[in-house]
Amino acid sequence: MDGDNHQVVQILRTRYKKTLLKYFGRFSPQARANVKTVTMDLNFYYQDIVRACFPNAQIVIDRFHMIQMLTRSFNSLRVQVMKTFDKRSRQYQLLKSPWKLYLKKFDELEKVHPRYNWHYKDCLTPALL
Incomplete structure (x- = not known):
């Protein structure tokens, strides 16, 4: 989901770490380095993925x-x-x-x-x- 306009960008079939790494790996390292924030739940695997794929992103816990x-x-x-x-x-x-x-x-x-x-x-x- 786009954090600015709240529109769904993509829905993946699974939430497996391998699938998410493959999906985010499609974007260039420069594009991923430009990501400023990632909003997510408290799933431990998501933190690993965010740190690996988006080195400059700040992790924000979702409101719910x-x-x-x-x-x-x-x-x-x-x-x-x-x-x-x-x-x-x-x-x-x-x-x-x-x-x-x-x-x-x-x-x-x-x-x-x-x-x-x-x-x-x-x-x-x-x-x-």
């Missing part, structure tokens, strides 16, 4: 995998903190119950219609939680 990694890290940390509290405690329940809210963008949270939250013993909107 970056957000996925951050979300997993956040949830892992949330669970670790939860484990420090008793399961019946208010702190534990506040981390456990609305966990999906913590993953939403603030702009997407309901800000108008409050609902009673029994942990806080108050009427709150998800944005206030």
Whole structure:
């Protein structure tokens, strides 16, 4: 995919290292040396291929995998903190119950219609939680 105009350039039949090296080897060394950035997922083999074929390129992790990694890290940390509290405690329940809210963008949270939250013993909107 072209990073500037977001158009698909080529779809290969496989993702094997040999196939990718052969495909990128079709381009001249000068053309490959002019590549500035390569966006990819965290596959170890892709890093080897990029370093071999595009010596001057900076590797950028794609947005989907970056957000996925951050979300997993956040949830892992949330669970670790939860484990420090008793399961019946208010702190534990506040981390456990609305966990999906913590993953939403603030702009997407309901800000108008409050609902009673029994942990806080108050009427709150998800944005206030």
